[in-house]
Amino acid sequence: MTTADEYKAEGNKYFAAKEFEKAIDAFTKAIEASPEPNHVLYSNRSASYASLKNFTQAYEDAEQTVKISPSWAKGYNRLATAQYGLGNYEDAENSYKKCLELDPNNAMAKEGLQTVENAIIRRNQKEDLGLGAMLNDPNLYTKLRNNPKTREFMNDPEFVAKIERIKSNPQSAGNTQQLLSDPRILTVFATMMGLDMDLTGDMFSKDEEPKEESSKEEQPKEAPAKEEPKEEPKEETKDEEGDVEMEEAEDNKAEADKAKAEGNTLYKQRKFDEAIASYDKAWELHKDITYLNNRAAAEYEKGDYDAAIATCNKAVDEGRDLRADYKLIAKSFARLGNTYLKKDDLQEAVKYFDKSLTEHRTPDVLNKLRATQREIKVREANAYVDPEKAEEARLEGKEYFTKQDWPNAVKAYTEMIKRAPEDARGYSNRAAALIKLLSFPDAVQDCNQAIEKDPKFVRAYIRKASAQLLMKEYSKVMETLTEARKIDLEQGGKSIHEIDDMLNKATFQRFQNIEGETPEQTMERVSKDPEIVQILQDPVMQGILGQARDNPAALQEHMKNPEVAKKVNTLIAAGVIRTR
Known part of the structure; x- marks a missing residue:
């Protein structure tokens, strides 16, 4: 045995x-x-x-x-x-x-x-x-x-x-x-730094980096060439207990750098197979993961993405063992991210961009990470789009709304928006439910989304004005309803009476007496309102009002002009013009 x-x-x-x-x-x-x-x-x-x-x-x-x-x-x-x-x-x-x-x-x-x-x-x-x-x-x-x-x-x-x-x-x-x-x-x-170098003689120099202007991917770059400790080869030994010692291999860095320079030249000439062979030779001569990173870049440009991935993974593993500079390992991870991006594997690309930033944070990799994460969200949203399920969600939301179950109505309309993000009705319907929940700013935001999707969607304008009115933003209400009135008239005026009623309501609410205020105080406050002052100082309006004093019927003719009608109604609501 x-x-x-x-x-x-x-x-x-x-x-x-x-x-x-x-x-x-x-x-x-x-x-x-x-x-x-x-x-x-x-x-x-x-x-x-x-x-x-x-x-x-x-x-x-x-x-x-x-x-x-x-x-x-x-x-x-x-x-x-x-x-x-x-x-x-x-x-x-x-x-x-x-x-x-x-x-x-x-x-x-x-x-x-x-x-x-x-x-x-x-x-x-x-x-x-x-x-x-x-x-x-x-x-x-x-x-x-x-x-x-x-x-x-x-x-x-x-x-x-x-x-x-x-x-x-x-x-x-x-x-x-x-x-x-x-x-x-x-x-x-x-x-x-633990480097056995005598720098009182020749100074070390930087190697020229391979660059390819037509390439979309980052070209292989190296840090300044770094002298390695020049130690005598050690014979493998065993101590008295029989525990083995690891052996250090002798490097030939000068020859390796020469092979790398040849690879860089070939890379710029887009002779990728020959460049890869030169980088392999450099790696065999001296273990520096810069050579592996350069080789991966050549494989990437060649279109051999699987080989580039294998090389980058090898660079990371070898780099850990060799105590390589964290910036070089970060470059390996970044190139992995770029390669997976090229393969359209966005999740893996995000994974390796994130690992690169953990090693060394650079703006370029950070921007790529964020752009890839945004693209993933866009794709996930697009994959979720389903018009049939959107219609199911709309009907479900309508049922909840009818039952006055506003929270579930909001939830159903949110699902409708996810399933059909380009359908303006989803945003408008959710705005109606949000108004019931007194969430007026969110309702206005949803209405703006609906209007952006469909600028001619009159119902979205009306719901936006309703939320603004409840927030007592009277000037904004007037602007929203004026736009709604114009669009509605272009489409046949189906909602014109509703819009005009809201205009009158907003105007009268704006100038109604404040509790505890005398009529004289109200009139004084109204007379200082910037919009009232502007209307009364308008030469055109002064002329129209002058004609109306002599011939009240002339005012009706001028009211056919929407801008004049808006200003006259504002003056009537403020009590400046009395109809009785």
């Missing part, structure tokens, strides 16, 4: 050969064969899962590791690795600190903690490029003196004074200029 130790040895062999799935299988068998829970076996399987970027399973095994052996420092390294891969930076930071409490000299925990702290700083950095948080580290000078690349800088008092000036105001434009002009300060900045 194969023992747990034999399975573990087999798993270690597979891990060393980077056959992680076989390693997982072997460690699983070792766990099952072990007479009692073994923290090393769970740790090894966690490392295997992490190598496959399955951080959820890696996290579960790491939790088992520290549960079985809470005092084993390396278990917290495994836990931190999984937490970082899942994007839980603060939890990862706490796990690395726990490891260092148990083993203060643990090199992996020290490096991991620095990486996590830098990631948190980059995530939270603002306009000062993160200088404020980094340079205010209480251990700043100690770290710089202990680092061989910055040790000599600290012997220069003038250089230390520069650091102090930048610390005092990291957002100053002058300090930013100083940062760019002194390579030593750039080297300090890189050191605090």
Whole structure:
């Protein structure tokens, strides 16, 4: 029978050969064969899962590791690795600190903690490029003196004074200029970010970004090229307990960037297959998800949307494992959103635009998210339209209205509007029910909607005037009814008597005595009404009123003019003209 130790040895062999799935299988068998829970076996399987970027399973095994052996420092390294891969930076930071409490000299925990702290700083950095948080580290000078690349800088008092000036105001434009002009300060900045770079020599440069003017989708763009830590290749090792260590691969970034530049040129020439091949070559040479994002853009322009989706998902997964800049991961999510938008899968597009904004908020992606959400609502509303069901809702609303069940009438007419949003009757009918519920402003709004749908719908004008009258907005009532009268006359005058009755009612209500007011006080108030003053000062009206005093029959002739009739009726209602 194969023992747990034999399975573990087999798993270690597979891990060393980077056959992680076989390693997982072997460690699983070792766990099952072990007479009692073994923290090393769970740790090894966690490392295997992490190598496959399955951080959820890696996290579960790491939790088992520290549960079985809470005092084993390396278990917290495994836990931190999984937490970082899942994007839980603060939890990862706490796990690395726990490891260092148990083993203060643990090199992996020290490096991991620095990486996590830098990631948190980059995530939270603002306009000062993160200088404020980094340079205010209480251990700043100690770290710089202990680092061989910055040790000599600290012997220069003038250089230390520069650091102090930048610390005092990291957002100053002058300090930013100083940062760019002194390579030593750039080297300090890189050191605090955990990058092993010597910038006192050649400065790094930005690569030209591929752009295609005819493209509707965002072209692949890259952040300024970023030097990667140049570490010697590490041989895979095992500690005394048989726990495996992960191996770092040597990068060839210069060759990768050259392949990427070739891809960019091909992309602009719309030679997408060749561009994809170049981006693949760059990715094989150096693991930077910028190359995957560029490849996805080429696949998008080629029209191979499924391939673009697969590439973007790979970029996200790899980016989590590589601790990529959150802006690059945001770009992957945004491109996923654009691709699903192209496939007309709006729900998925919204999902990935939202994820992009969670990583990094940009106006362009935010606008796309909002536009897509609006389009979803429009489509849902259009899909709900059904004239037959709208008519059923109208009849149901009419029945409720007849029974004086105003709330249910409003509900039924609302359903009618949803089923037939272009039918003006739904809005007008709901306005009638809202008036009964004393919801006058909402009724006016519904009437306006009805009039917008059908400008010749006289009933909507009348109901609007009714609501305005109940709100005592007399001037607005007159305007609404005047328009209604004009339209009704064009259509045969079927509602002219109802409109004129409302006009008279509104006019008399406007100028009726206020409780406790004497006739003289009423007349004085009316005489100061702006509309009355304007009518009396109108030269045309002065002439008409002069003729009426001499020949009352002449007034009847002038009343055939709607504008004159409106003004005369206003004066009669105000008591300025007496008919008896």
